[in-house]
Amino acid sequence: MSGNSIRDTFFEECEELLEALVEGLSQMEESPGDTEVVNAVFRAVHSIKGGAGAFGLDELVNFAHTFETVMDKVRGNEIVVTGDLMALFHRSGDHLSDLVVAARDETVANQETEAGLIKELEGHLGPDHAEEEFSFDALTLDFDADSSAAIVIDDLEGSQAQDHEAERRFGIAFTPTRALYENGHEPLLLFDALAELGTLSVEMNMAQLPDFDAFDPAEPCISWTLDLLTQETETTLHEVFEFVEGLCVIDISVTEVPAHTQVEPADGELAPPAFDPPEETPMPDATSADSVPDPAQAEETASPGTGPAASVAGKEPRGPKATLRVDLDRVDRLINTVGELIINQAMISQRIEELDLPTVAHLTNELEAYKLLARDIQEGVMAIRAQPVKPLFQRMSRIVREASDATGKKARLVTVGDSTEVDKTVIERLADPLTHMVRNAVDHGLEKSEIRAAAGKDRMGTIRLSAAHRSGSVFIEIADDGAGLNRERILEKAIEKNLVPADAELSEPEIDNLLFLPGFSTAGTVSSLSGRGVGMDVVKNAVQALGGRVSIASQPGKGTTFTIILPLTLAVMDGFVISVSDQTMVIPISSILETIRPKPKDIHVIGTDSHVVSVRGSYVPIVDVAENLGLGKIRSDKEVGILLLVSTETQGLTALRVSAIHDQRQVVIKSLESNYAAIPGVSAATILGDGKIALILDPEELIKLAQPSASDQIAQHARMELRHA
Amino acid sequence: MPETEISRADSYFEFITFSTGGQSFCLEITQIREIRRWTPVTALPHTPDDVLGVMNLRGAVIPIFDLASRFGLGATPGNERNVVIVAAVGGTTIGLLVESVSEILSVAKSSIQETPDIKSEATRNSILGMISVGDTMVRVVNLDAVLDAGLGVAV
Numbered sequence: 001m002s003g004n005s006i007r008d009t010f011f012e013e014c015e016e017l018l019e020a021l022v023e024g025l026s027q028m029e030e031s032p033g034d035t036e037v038v039n040a041v042f043r044a045v046h047s048i049k050g051g052a053g054a055f056g057l058d059e060l061v062n063f064a065h066t067f068e069t070v071m072d073k074v075r076g077n078e079i080v081v082t083g084d085l086m087a088l089f090h091r092s093g094d095h096l097s098d099l100v101v102a103a104r105d106e107t108v109a110n111q112e113t114e115a116g117l118i119k120e121l122e123g124h125l126g127p128d129h130a131e132e133e134f135s136f137d138a139l140t141l142d143f144d145a146d147s148s149a150a151i152v153i154d155d156l157e158g159s160q161a162q163d164h165e166a167e168r169r170f171g172i173a174f175t176p177t178r179a180l181y182e183n184g185h186e187p188l189l190l191f192d193a194l195a196e197l198g199t200l201s202v203e204m205n206m207a208q209l210p211d212f213d214a215f216d217p218a219e220p221c222i223s224w225t226l227d228l229l230t231q232e233t234e235t236t237l238h239e240v241f242e243f244v245e246g247l248c249v250i251d252i253s254v255t256e257v258p259a260h261t262q263v264e265p266a267d268g269e270l271a272p273p274a275f276d277p278p279e280e281t282p283m284p285d286a287t288s289a290d291s292v293p294d295p296a297q298a299e300e301t302a303s304p305g306t307g308p309a310a311s312v313a314g315k316e317p318r319g320p321k322a323t324l325r326v327d328l329d330r331v332d333r334l335i336n337t338v339g340e341l342i343i344n345q346a347m348i349s350q351r352i353e354e355l356d357l358p359t360v361a362h363l364t365n366e367l368e369a370y371k372l373l374a375r376d377i378q379e380g381v382m383a384i385r386a387q388p389v390k391p392l393f394q395r396m397s398r399i400v401r402e403a404s405d406a407t408g409k410k411a412r413l414v415t416v417g418d419s420t421e422v423d424k425t426v427i428e429r430l431a432d433p434l435t436h437m438v439r440n441a442v443d444h445g446l447e448k449s450e451i452r453a454a455a456g457k458d459r460m461g462t463i464r465l466s467a468a469h470r471s472g473s474v475f476i477e478i479a480d481d482g483a484g485l486n487r488e489r490i491l492e493k494a495i496e497k498n499l500v501p502a503d504a505e506l507s508e509p510e511i512d513n514l515l516f517l518p519g520f521s522t523a524g525t526v527s528s529l530s531g532r533g534v535g536m537d538v539v540k541n542a543v544q545a546l547g548g549r550v551s552i553a554s555q556p557g558k559g560t561t562f563t564i565i566l567p568l569t570l571a572v573m574d575g576f577v578i579s580v581s582d583q584t585m586v587i588p589i590s591s592i593l594e595t596i597r598p599k600p601k602d603i604h605v606i607g608t609d610s611h612v613v614s615v616r617g618s619y620v621p622i623v624d625v626a627e628n629l630g631l632g633k634i635r636s637d638k639e640v641g642i643l644l645l646v647s648t649e650t651q652g653l654t655a656l657r658v659s660a661i662h663d664q665r666q667v668v669i670k671s672l673e674s675n676y677a678a679i680p681g682v683s684a685a686t687i688l689g690d691g692k693i694a695l696i697l698d699p700e701e702l703i704k705l706a707q708p709s710a711s712d713q714i715a716q717h718a719r720m721e722l723r724h725a
Numbered sequence: 726m727p728e729t730e731i732s733r734a735d736s737y738f739e740f741i742t743f744s745t746g747g748q749s750f751c752l753e754i755t756q757i758r759e760i761r762r763w764t765p766v767t768a769l770p771h772t773p774d775d776v777l778g779v780m781n782l783r784g785a786v787i788p789i790f791d792l793a794s795r796f797g798l799g800a801t802p803g804n805e806r807n808v809v810i811v812a813a814v815g816g817t818t819i820g821l822l823v824e825s826v827s828e829i830l831s832v833a834k835s836s837i838q839e840t841p842d843i844k845s846e847a848t849r850n851s852i853l854g855m856i857s858v859g860d861t862m863v864r865v866v867n868l869d870a871v872l873d874a875g876l877g878v879a880v
Contacts, residue, residue: 340784583768629770672769672779675817676788680771685779685786693767693779693786 010051012325014100015391017044021093022394029086035075041089042071048096057103060096063114066121067092079124088124092117094398167198167231173251175223180247182218191226193240198230227255328424331384338374338381339572339668345374346665346689375666378572386421386568389467389476392431393418396438400463403442410449410459411442416466422474426546426566430476433539437478437562438463440536445480445560455557457481473548473590474568479561485554487511494520512552516540544700547573547588547683565590575696576644577663577688581631586667586686586696587644587656595661596643613643613655620645623706624657625697629681646699654703669696681705738837740830740856742863743810745823746798749863751830751856756812756868760826763807774800780820782811789820795871796851814868821871830863832856837865 024041031037049064071089073079095109095117102109172194176187194200205223215221228237234252241250349367357363393415404411422430446452446461453459464479487508494500494514506514514520518537536550543550548566567573567590575586576595602614603622612619622643643655667686670693672679683698740751741760766778766789775794779786789809794800801807801822809820837854851870856863 336784343784631768631770670784670786672786675786675819676769676776676779679769682770685767687781687784687786691781692765693781695767695769 007055010055011100011104013051014048014104017048018093018097018100019391019394020044021096022397023390025086025089025093026394026397028081028089032081038071038075042068042075045071045096048100052103055103059109059114060099060103063092063099063118064096066118067096070121070124073125085124088117088120090398090401092121094401097398167229169255170228170230170234170237171251171253171255172226172228172237173223173249174226175249176220176244177247177249178219180244181220183247185244185247187224190240190244191224194226194228194237197232197236197240198228200229201227203227326384331381335381335385338378341374342378342572342666342668343687343689343691345371347691350689382423382568382572383421385424387424387427388419388421389427390418392427392434393465393467395431396434396465399435399438400442403439404461407443408448409442409446409461411446411461411463413438414462414464416464417468420467420469420474422467422566423568426474429542429546430564430566433542433564434476434478436536436539438465441478441480441482441560441562445482447483451483469568474566476564476566477561478564479559481559484556484558485512485515485552485560487554490514509552512554515552516550572666572668573696575665575667575686576661577665577694578642578644578658579660579662580629580658581626583631584662584688584692584694585625585658586694587658587699588683588696589664591646591699593645593647593653596645596655598643615645615655618653620653620655622655622657623703625702626657626659628702628705644699646703654699656699656702667694667696736834738832738834740832740863740865741810741826742828742830742858743808743823743826745801745825746793746796748796748798749827749858749861750792750823750866751863752810752812752866752868754829756814758811758813758818761809761811761820763805763809763822777822780809782818782820785818787811787818787820789822790871792821792823792866792871796848812868814872817872819868819872830856830858 021041021044024037024044027034027037028041045064045068049061049068052060052064070079074081079085095113098109099114101107174187174190176185180187191200191202203225205225206221208221208223210216210221230237234254237252241248244250349371352363352367396415397413400411400413403409441463442461445463447455447457449459449461452461462481464477464481466475466477466479468475491500491506491511491514494511494517495502495504497520499514499517499520500506515536516539518535520535520537540550543564543566546566548564551563551565552560553563554560573586574589576589576592578585578587596613596615598613604612604614604619606612611622613622614620641657641659642661643657644661645653645655647653667688669684670686672682672685672695679695681698681702682695683701684696685693686696688694739754741754741757742749742751744750761782764780766780768778769776769788775791777789777791780789791801801824804824807822807824808826809822810826811818811820813819837856839854840849840852843849851867853865853867856865
């Protein structure tokens, strides 16, 4: 391992530790007084400090040390956690994460903030601490194990060191099996070995001795209970019995510990009954001469005696689940290969279907099983890339804090559905848009606290961030309980900016959607937060690039909710296989509201060449897909084809005309851009069962192509005029 | 002795020659991934005529260009014997439809002549140099130019 990769690992670990820190801090707020949580926070900071020390990152060490010292005081109940202190902890956590980033990128974090925070933190330490000598030992980094465990081991070594000096009394119940003697072991030798460790007393238990006529000389019938007073640990005792493991039933427990050694309560409870040999270990079965006790059972029976070392580890608060770090490239290669497998599976089924074999039920069954297996593998592989949104949401709590500080509003963040899993790429690419929206929610969404109070609301505004899986998509909602959208102001602004004609009459959702137009920003004054020229259109583009949509719902006086709907994965998609002219194409199911097989009388001509279809009384413009893609018109007057009703953000409701719908299936998305270039109206390609490539249509772009001008805004005008004429 | 080996490796190039649009072309062998029989492709909308469409190359979607049409020599007529040369340029893989592949040519660097100062700039850009083989002249194709022109029109 090169120095750099160790360094990289450190920063990776830091990220996890910072997550744990943020989580711990929010738990501290929820359940004050929970020492486990305080410990967890302390450990996170301490581990960062230790690692940073090993890499000579002095600034990080310095700050972490001060932070940790205060945390330690909290841990020792020397400082009472107040709301102010909690806020300070949060800010310190933020700064710590800045420092980690700065150390990683070799830049410098904001030193003013740092000086301020250190001063505040030291303020909580009291005068005697200010001069405390600053020293610490670099923590040995255990890169393969979770680093909080490394600390536990530290502590543990301490307690073991103590144990070495103190004598303990162990109770050992020893019941040999027939196999023990058959393998040539001799209990006496084991007892001798034990006697070397300390003071041993042995008691023979002959209760199981049968009557003389039932006596089988090969069958052991004597067990022993031993009492050992020793300085050794339980592990050493187990080592003595290492060679007879599985050949006997053995139960070691601590029966008496010196008063000055700290004992976990669990141990005390265990002590008295230790001498009773467990009931489920009777004399070995006489019928099966060489029966050996089930190792699992043996382990189970041995477990009550696990010594102090184990119980300390057991007390460790539910640590993170065991994980494996894998190079993302490897995962992606695997995902690609599995994609090929799915395609290959589809090909095989298609070929077999083409063979037109006489009904061979078992073949169909096998094929079906193959399909399910391939699907399972695919889902499993996709799940590797899936990650909970929690870290992303946690980052938002900082954004809310900073935004509320900057605007002087009071706001808190509530997150729901932290554990919802989303593709890693989606999470990465969602960070910026989400940050922007959360900032907006505080800056524009929430009212000032006086206004809130006047309206009879809680002075503290709430930003609710939630994630959920719903019908194959991920829904992420950013909701504020502010004043709701000021639609008059939005419309005014849009007219002022010449985004809509002055006389336009728009419905409420249409006004809301004006927010997504490029170059729109509502804040009367450009604040330091929002209004940096990055508008909601950027958010929308980012979400669309992920194959998702954004929508707004707003209630005056109650708040505004933005909903981001994203596909679960970027690698596969559910689509309709359609034909357009003579080409097979795929259209994402998520975009289709309904399919219509229109009667000729439902279709009307507007102008010379435009058509609308009447759908339950309203007229919806028809866009001919073949024509828009330059494949020629499919339609004679008689042949109306099939209409797919889609709703797009900019273009409203539109009917796409295609020749036929063949199938609904999951397709693997293949980029066109990687070897060629983006093609208007086409989002990607996929490979069908016959090995041919089918293009995946992008309804939104496709409909834009239908507009007389390429420009979005003029297109919008035309659409609105059409709809409101 | 190693010195001569290096200089030999340095000065000799291997090319695969092929013909299309009635002319002979060649590509350096290191640029070529494989040569495939022509199979129908999926046409792409809104692309110039010389972009025939995309093809499935073991799971990758690669664009197929009609080389003759790209060089202004007219569209390659459909023929069973047409082949697709799969070539890699930088990070991208593309396919070139040609009429037939002829042979492997090993030539010294010195026998590659520079493209003379002909009038058409497009041609000058797309041909890196020329090699004379017996009576015929083989043109060395500049793949970058083929690709750039393709992207330029499509975007």
